[in-house]
Amino acid sequence: MFVDSHCHLSSPELIARLPEIRAAMRAASVDQALCICTTLDEFERVHALALGDADLWCSVGVHPDEEDAREPTVESLVALAALPRVVAIGETGLDYYRLGERSVADMAWQRERFRLHVRAARASSKPLVVHTRSASADTIDVLRDEQGDAVGGVFHCFTETAAVARAALDLGFFISFSGILTFRNADELREVAAFVPLDRCLVETDSPYLAPMPLRGKVNTPANVPLVAARLAEVKGLPLERIAETTTANFARLFLPTVPRSSSVS
Ligand SMILES: [Zn+2]
Numbered sequence: 001m002f003v004d005s006h007c008h009l010s011s012p013e014l015i016a017r018l019p020e021i022r023a024a025m026r027a028a029s030v031d032q033a034l035c036i037c038t039t040l041d042e043f044e045r046v047h048a049l050a051l052g053d054a055d056l057w058c059s060v061g062v063h064p065d066e067e068d069a070r071e072p073t074v075e076s077l078v079a080l081a082a083l084p085r086v087v088a089i090g091e092t093g094l095d096y097y098r099l100g101e102r103s104v105a106d107m108a109w110q111r112e113r114f115r116l117h118v119r120a121a122r123a124s125s126k127p128l129v130v131h132t133r134s135a136s137a138d139t140i141d142v143l144r145d146e147q148g149d150a151v152g153g154v155f156h157c158f159t160e161t162a163a164v165a166r167a168a169l170d171l172g173f174f175i176s177f178s179g180i181l182t183f184r185n186a187d188e189l190r191e192v193a194a195f196v197p198l199d200r201c202l203v204e205t206d207s208p209y210l211a212p213m214p215l216r217g218k219v220n221t222p223a224n225v226p227l228v229a230a231r232l233a234e235v236k237g238l239p240l241e242r243i244a245e246t247t248t249a250n251f252a253r254l255f256l257p258t259v260p261r262s263s264s265v266s
């Protein structure tokens, strides 16, 4: 019924509890999840999750916050993206939140790494999982410049303005909402969620981070994605079933275009 479009199941605090988490997901009708890769060294673990479970998928990419990580090449990303169960390139993007002493000019390495990911996505015809924080204008610029609209993807854990959402939608991207949508101080984000067409919305946990209300501050798991969906249902004034159905169909449309839809065989 529900899909968690972005989780870090390979993180130590989650992978140690995998059987328990998978059971909790089934109990909460969270049928599938996309396990996100953040470094090339992590890829093997993320990929093993997807290979070992028909309801888990994975991505390949190097997170913009992983400053000291092994740099990918377009060729290395394309080769890993061609492996079974790898359905996306990312997470990639730009994050200027932790600039510290540095200026935006010092983050050229991040922009270059992001460009490589967009090129790899185009070369492998796989959608992008985009992370953007305090860097929306440059994120949109790189996507335009590298013709990211040719593959599309998702702006995950969206916390930007309606204008940024508009620009992302115009590039053919989906917008994914996380537990932040449930936070008390997130009225502006809820206005953005009201504005994004439902057929371009996804839901995610970004677990183990960002547990939705009323679990805020706890270790998050994909089993909590219905709490995000419920808040989206409230914002949209629609039944939860409709949100579940549409976000699940959106996930399949974006990430699984070559996988037959189970509903078509029933
Ligand atoms: Zn992220």
Ligand SMILES: [Zn+2]
Binding pocket: 006, 008, 036, 091, 206
């Ligand atoms: Zn993430």
